[in-house]
Amino acid sequence: MMGVETGVESRARRRSMRSMTEINITSFVDVVLVLLIIFMMTSQFLQAGFEVDLPKANTPGIEQKLEPIVVTLRLDKHLAVNDRAVSGPETLGQAIQAEITRGGARPVYLNADRSVPYGAIVRVMETIKSAGVQDVGLMTDVGREDWFEK
Numbered sequence: 001m002m003g004v005e006t007g008v009e010s011r012a013r014r015r016s017m018r019s020m021t022e023i024n025i026t027s028f029v030d031v032v033l034v035l036l037i038i039f040m041m042t043s044q045f046l047q048a049g050f051e052v053d054l055p056k057a058n059t060p061g062i063e064q065k066l067e068p069i070v071v072t073l074r075l076d077k078h079l080a081v082n083d084r085a086v087s088g089p090e091t092l093g094q095a096i097q098a099e100i101t102r103g104g105a106r107p108v109y110l111n112a113d114r115s116v117p118y119g120a121i122v123r124v125m126e127t128i129k130s131a132g133v134q135d136v137g138l139m140t141d142v143g144r145e146d147w148f149e150k
Contacts, residue, residue, distance in 0.1 A: 052113040056143035066106045069099045070139070073112040073124055089123060093131040100132070107135035 052074055071092070072080040079086040081095040096108065108128050112121050128136050 052111055055114040055140050056145045057140040067103065068137075069096060069103075069106055069108045069133075071096070071108055071110050071124065071128060073110065073116055073120065075113040075115050077120075079124070089127050092124065092127045096128060096131040096133065105133075107137060108133045109137045109139050111139040 052072060070082055072078075072083070079088065079092055081092070081099055084095065086092050086095045100106070110121065110124060110128070112124070125136060
């Protein structure tokens with residue numbers, strides 16, 4: 001009886017094949033939702049970068065044509081170029097040159113804490129200019145600085 005099939009066996013085989021073609025996506029949806037929650041939570045930490053307390057200014061924002069290079073200077077003397085830490089002002093020029101090589105000539109914005117001494121800001125701007133950057137700007141928060149009212 002090799003090749004002869006009875007109706008009962010073929011129906012059972014078809015039924016088992018039919019159940020195999022149905023995909024249960026409940027566990028897949030559970031895994032996707034858990035991953036979505038994890039990515040949402042970790043994205044908050046990735047966007048933090050270097051925190052600085054910017055000075056305030058009542059000026060309109062600048063329309064950016066190119067993605068700028070952002071140099072951050074914190075009060076604790078930490079420097080960063082596009083959220084990548086730089087060991088000090090000596091290596092700042094090299095880091096800016098590397099960013100220009102990677103993405104082309106772009107404006108550089110200095111994101112300095114409001115309490116950083118003016119001399120340190122001038123030194124960083126001098127280093128940025130010596131790296132060959134022509135377009136340098138200062139980043140501010142919206143508002144008015146209250147130093148004159150004190």
